[in-house]
Amino acid sequence: MPALVIAQHDNRRLDPATLATVTAARVLDSAVDVLVAGHGARAVAEEAASVEGVRRVLSSEAEHFANPVAEDLTELVLQVADGFDAILAPSTTFGRNLLPRVAARLDVAQISDVVEVLAPDTFKRYIYAGNVLCTVRTKDSRRVLTVRTTAFEKAATGVGSAAIEEVPAPPRTGLARFVRREVHRSERPDLTTARIVVSGGRGVGSKENFQLVERLADVLGAAIGASRAAVDAGFAPNDWQVGQTGKIVAPELYIAIGISGAIQHLAGMKDSKIIVAINKDPEAPIFEVADCGLVADLFKAVPELIEEIERVKRERSAA
Amino acid sequence: MKVLVPVKRVVDPYVRVRIRADGSGVDIANLKMAMNPFDEIAVEEAVRWKERGIAEEVVTVSIGEPKVVETLRTALAMGADRAIAVQTEVAVQPLEVAKMLRAIVEREQPRVVIMGKQAVDDDSNQTGQMLAALLGWAQATFASRIDLSDGEAEVAREVDEGIEVVRVKLPAVITVDLRLNEPRYASLPNIMKAKRKPVETLTPADLGVDPTPRLEYIRFEEPPKRQAGRKVESVRELVEELVKRGVI
Numbered sequence A: 001m002p003a004l005v006i007a008q009h010d011n012r013r014l015d016p017a018t019l020a021t022v023t024a025a026r027v028l029d030s031a032v033d034v035l036v037a038g039h040g041a042r043a044v045a046e047e048a049a050s051v052e053g054v055r056r057v058l059s060s061e062a063e064h065f066a067n068p069v070a071e072d073l074t075e076l077v078l079q080v081a082d083g084f085d086a087i088l089a090p091s092t093t094f095g096r097n098l099l100p101r102v103a104a105r106l107d108v109a110q111i112s113d114v115v116e117v118l119a120p121d122t123f124k125r126y127i128y129a130g131n132v133l134c135t136v137r138t139k140d141s142r143r144v145l146t147v148r149t150t151a152f153e154k155a156a157t158g159v160g161s162a163a164i165e166e167v168p169a170p171p172r173t174g175l176a177r178f179v180r181r182e183v184h185r186s187e188r189p190d191l192t193t194a195r196i197v198v199s200g201g202r203g204v205g206s207k208e209n210f211q212l213v214e215r216l217a218d219v220l221g222a223a224i225g226a227s228r229a230a231v232d233a234g235f236a237p238n239d240w241q242v243g244q245t246g247k248i249v250a251p252e253l254y255i256a257i258g259i260s261g262a263i264q265h266l267a268g269m270k271d272s273k274i275i276v277a278i279n280k281d282p283e284a285p286i287f288e289v290a291d292c293g294l295v296a297d298l299f300k301a302v303p304e305l306i307e308e309i310e311r312v313k314r315e316r317s318a319a
Numbered sequence B: 001m002k003v004l005v006p007v008k009r010v011v012d013p014y015v016r017v018r019i020r021a022d023g024s025g026v027d028i029a030n031l032k033m034a035m036n037p038f039d040e041i042a043v044e045e046a047v048r049w050k051e052r053g054i055a056e057e058v059v060t061v062s063i064g065e066p067k068v069v070e071t072l073r074t075a076l077a078m079g080a081d082r083a084i085a086v087q088t089e090v091a092v093q094p095l096e097v098a099k100m101l102r103a104i105v106e107r108e109q110p111r112v113v114i115m116g117k118q119a120v121d122d123d124s125n126q127t128g129q130m131l132a133a134l135l136g137w138a139q140a141t142f143a144s145r146i147d148l149s150d151g152e153a154e155v156a157r158e159v160d161e162g163i164e165v166v167r168v169k170l171p172a173v174i175t176v177d178l179r180l181n182e183p184r185y186a187s188l189p190n191i192m193k194a195k196r197k198p199v200e201t202l203t204p205a206d207l208g209v210d211p212t213p214r215l216e217y218i219r220f221e222e223p224p225k226r227q228a229g230r231k232v233e234s235v236r237e238l239v240e241e242l243v244k245r246g247v248i
């Protein structure tokens, strides 16, 4: 039986998290369908139909799917669930909110934040803030999974042309309703998919000082992250938090500035390819995972770093 | 209004766990235990509702080994009124926890269940959503602000894009995020008082739920190790290294 991936999107574009989830679904099952619930989301359904390995797109259009609540989306998923023996969503706040509700209604034990598919019933996932990697086998015949998107390649788009089938939307449950979203607008790349992430911690000291981190990010074309301490102190917005209880990132380059390297922070970034740490305390645990550690005062080192990178860039464009 | 707060007893988040030498599990036998940090925030919120006269009674519940009573005493010392301990030696998983909590909700009839978004041992992030599903209730997950009014709650949710505000009908399940509040420390007099507050003891069978897990954890291993860290002496050396590795 095929696998169903619940698409995450904004009615205009598929979120890249969905593409990683499709890859995980393909390891599980050769036939993969994608469910696109939206409002005026035809472009998303078409994009999903073009994703490598997708067999069929189920498209459900309704006004209340413009910004759907889990209560309403669950009814839609249950309506089509019988045709699938695996249901997957990305382990983003979207997937984490929705999928356990679906799983409980199907009486299935969900497996959260899967990083590897070993067999159709056997998976790997982390527990204890990334301290322990477990192999989990389920006794349920149906599988409901959320997928850690940094652990799977993104499936290619623009290659296939799967059929798009309309699915009638179930009525609103009336239990919950979307009011508004307060989005922190930014021209910078998305934190979870950026090639370079520059993160600041409590050591940065203030919201004003955080501009230093932002300037470094901008010279590098990087996304910005933060430790929980920096977010709690109000230096940075909550959607910048990296870690066990924030976002999981795995960029090519992660630069940690004034971050001590608590286990909960490492849980969110230790799969980065290259880790750079700037910290004035040589004993800071972040240095245990840093490929390039610089023991220095960040207020001296970061401006120097910005200057040095600008110099390298200038020399490059002159050459 | 009655409020139910489920709390989980977990290894203290600042303690590092070790895998047993034979790889059969995680050795937590002598480790420092604590209330799941998110659940402390849920207890705090419920107690504040009581102090503001929004809630009449705060009931707390924990499922697990007999020592969960210690964790419940912490919740009582923070200001909960009474507690229910569902005792079992089985390491109960989210779906079965949700089923037991449903049975308790049916007995206690709270208007709101408020709980952590995630247990920091299993990191599942499932139980609240599952409980809401089983009850047919609304859910407001990852809350960083909650405004309760008559039949409704307006909740600001921490989502990947920023903040999402939803309105949910009561009764509802609310799961909380770290920035909702700062939990209090229980004062000594309140710790003493908590010793006299009622704690009821039940078993999964009393609730009609089979606690047997559906997921088998068959192997435990250390995460892949990163190469040992290396230090550079200067900013210039750092940039040279990054250029050499082709990242800038």
Ligand SMILES: Cc1cc2nc3c(=O)[nH]c(=O)nc-3n(C[C@H](O)[C@H](O)[C@H](O)COP(=O)(O)OP(=O)(O)OC[C@H]3O[C@@H](n4cnc5c(N)ncnc54)[C@H](O)[C@@H]3O)c2cc1C
Pocket: A200, A201, A202, A203, A204, A226, A227, A228, A229, A230, A241, A242, A243, A244, A245, A246, A247, A257, A258, A259, A260, A261, A262, A263, A264, A265, A268, A278, A279, A280, A281, A284, A296, A297, A298, A299, B013, B037, B038, B120
């Ligand atoms: C349940 C739970 C969940 C959590 N989830 C997360 C999470 O998702 N993400 C997360 O990040 N944390 C999380 N935490 C918090 C975590 O335990 C740490 O408290 C937090 O990561 C510390 O942030 P920090 O490194 O910025 O601050 P600190 O630990 O205070 O470190 C600041 C560092 O800055 C350095 N510094 C200070 N001044 C300078 C200077 N001038 N120049 C250079 N260096 C300087 C110091 O040497 C120090 O190492 C969680 C905690 C709990 C209990």
Ligand SMILES: Nc1ncnc2c1ncn2[C@@H]1O[C@H](COP(=O)(O)O)[C@@H](O)[C@H]1O
Pocket: B006, B007, B008, B009, B036, B038, B039, B061, B062, B063, B064, B092, B094, B097, B115, B116, B117, B118, B119, B120, B122, B123, B124, B125, B126, B127, B128
């Ligand atoms: N054994 C338990 N006893 C009481 N509450 C629990 C238990 N397990 C989970 N919970 C609650 O469910 C929340 C989410 O846990 P989880 O879904 O396991 O990440 C926790 O923050 C607790 O509030």
